[in-house]
Amino acid sequence: GEDVEQSLFLSVREGDSSVINCTYTDSSSTYLYWYKQEPGAGLQLLTYIFSNMDMKQDQRLTVLLNKKDKHLSLRIADTQTGDSAIYFCAESIGSSYKLIFGSGTRLLVRP
Amino acid sequence: DVKVTQSSRYLVKRTGEKVFLECVQDMDHENMFWYRQDPGLGLRLIYFSYDVKMKEKGDIPEGYSVSREKKERFSLILESASTNQTSMYLCASGTSGDQLWTQYFGPGTRLLVL
Numbered sequence: 715g716e717d718v719e720q721s722l723f724l725s726v727r728e729g730d731s732s733v734i735n736c737t738y739t740d741s742s743s744t745y746l747y748w749y750k751q752e753p754g755a756g757l758q759l760l761t762y763i764f765s766n767m768d769m770k771q772d773q774r775l776t777v778l779l780n781k782k783d784k785h786l787s788l789r790i791a792d793t794q795t796g797d798s799a800i801y802f803c804a805e806s807i808g809s810s811y812k813l814i815f816g817s818g819t820r821l822l823v824r825p
Numbered sequence: 826d827v828k829v830t831q832s833s834r835y836l837v838k839r840t841g842e843k844v845f846l847e848c849v850q851d852m853d854h855e856n857m858f859w860y861r862q863d864p865g866l867g868l869r870l871i872y873f874s875y876d877v878k879m880k881e882k883g884d885i886p887e888g889y890s891v892s893r894e895k896k897e898r899f900s901l902i903l904e905s906a907s908t909n910q911t912s913m914y915l916c917a918s919g920t921s922g923d924q925l926w927t928q929y930f931g932p933g934t935r936l937l938v939l
Binding site: 718722744745749754755756757758759762764802806808809811812813815816817818 | 866927
């Protein structure tokens with residue numbers, strides 16, 4: 715079945731890089747997404763990657779996709795206190811409208 | 826900027842009450858979604874609507890119904906609220922093209938059923 719897993723918690727120092735990891739089980743993923751949820755807010759789409767790409771860079775964000783291992787990561791360079799939030803990875807499969815979400819990784823950035 | 830608004834940020838209801846959660850989007854999106862978010866479970870899809878009056882059940886539709894009479898508005902209805910429906914409810918609207926589904930989320934409604 716479809717499943718997306720993430721570690722629950724990550725703590726980093728301000729200025730360091732953060733790497734948030736995600737694994738998924740369905741090999742027919744079409745797109746994979748990263749969303750950010752700040753306290754008391756809804757989810758905000760950060761970035762996405764098409765399944766035939768290995769890497770995508772967008773300013774401080776780098777997404778790496780290893781299809782063989784079904785592993786997705788989000789690297790945030792020069793992490794700031796404003797990056798403290800919950801990060802969700804999600805996948806879409808084929809042309810389905812359903813996004814399968816992970817349970818979220820809480821990122822805490824220490825000053 | 827896309828704006829998705831939800832009628833209430835916080836709501837307290839009693840068991841057995843009928844509850845309406847409203848969602849409005851201003852981007853003329855055809856697709857709208859209702860999710861619930863629970864700690865450790867991520868987001869689970871309750872219902873999806875791809876057009877006015879059109880809907881599809883998501884993964885956990887039991888105990889819920891929806892209404893989409895106008896394109897910009899998607900309502901979630903709890904016919905008889907129960908304590909296990911205490912949760913954060915998130916509405917989203919979005920577009921689709923070339924299998925890319927882009928969803929924009931509202932701020933959420935935190936519902937407590939006593």
